[in-house]
Amino acid sequence: MQNISKILESESQPLALEFQKALAVKSRQRRLAEARSFKEKYETLLAIQHRSSIILERRGIHRRIWPAWNE
Amino acid sequence: MKRTLEVLNSLVNDRVIEGYAIGGAVAAIFYTEPSETADLDVFITFPADTLLASLDVIYDHLRTIGFETFEQEGIVIEGIPVQFLPAATPLLLDAFRDAHEENIAGVPARIMRFEHLAAIMLATGRAKDKLRLTQSWESPSLDREKFHEICLKHDLQTKWENFHAKYIENSGV
Numbered sequence A: 001m002q003n004i005s006k007i008l009e010s011e012s013q014p015l016a017l018e019f020q021k022a023l024a025v026k027s028r029q030r031r032l033a034e035a036r037s038f039k040e041k042y043e044t045l046l047a048i049q050h051r052s053s054i055i056l057e058r059r060g061i062h063r064r065i066w067p068a069w070n071e
Numbered sequence B: 001m002k003r004t005l006e007v008l009n010s011l012v013n014d015r016v017i018e019g020y021a022i023g024g025a026v027a028a029i030f031y032t033e034p035s036e037t038a039d040l041d042v043f044i045t046f047p048a049d050t051l052l053a054s055l056d057v058i059y060d061h062l063r064t065i066g067f068e069t070f071e072q073e074g075i076v077i078e079g080i081p082v083q084f085l086p087a088a089t090p091l092l093l094d095a096f097r098d099a100h101e102e103n104i105a106g107v108p109a110r111i112m113r114f115e116h117l118a119a120i121m122l123a124t125g126r127a128k129d130k131l132r133l134t135q136s137w138e139s140p141s142l143d144r145e146k147f148h149e150i151c152l153k154h155d156l157q158t159k160w161e162n163f164h165a166k167y168i169e170n171s172g173v
Helices: A002-010 A013-035 A038-058 B002-013 B024-028 B055-064 B090-097 B114-124 B127-138 B144-153 B157-169
Strands: B019-022 B040-045 B074-077 B080-086 B100-104 B107-111
Touching: B002 B019, B002 B055, B002 B074, B002 B080, B002 B107, B019 B024, B019 B090, B024 B040, B024 B114, B024 B127, B040 B090, B055 B074, B055 B080, B090 B114, B090 B144, B114 B127, B114 B144, B114 B157, B127 B157, B144 B157
Parallel strands: B019 B107, B040 B080
Antiparallel strands: B019 B040, B074 B080, B100 B107
């Protein structure tokens, strides 16, 4: 954290802003990765499978969609 | 998913397999955002005293408890195609042994660690593995030092350097 402060103090303002922005993005990514439960991610996976199955069915390929979380 | 995991645990309790560890895209869900997959990859080992260590032993057992539908991706257990894969290479065996237990909706399940999953993606090298590996590299959950150690141990360093130069350095990740 001390290093980050030093960089922010010493670097030019545009670079410091870029740096802060990058940190905010990383922090948001980490919070998202930690906050979402397996159940929520599983439901996202099912949504992805649904989208893929529509494309595959146009090519004549039927693929099983996994059961919903509460089935 | 819950019922599928209960069946996997029953295979261990009934000594059909020694143990299992979930790998592939489903294991990656624990560490990063979900990606497209059609099956549940389950890496297994057999009990040491098993005379005929074969996937047929698993399929025969599953048939007796009512699971006999095969799809391209594997045998369907409670609605999910499961692909059983022997942990047959040193990398897979390490990943299997280092897997940790997670609780999914009250059911314990063994999940491979992120760094091993990334190394397996690198070793396998299909288009979807390359895509997942670039996503994994971006993830704050990946311990890059541990990943490098695994690459070093399993002779994947050159492959990683080539991958990094081609897909990561050039993309500005």
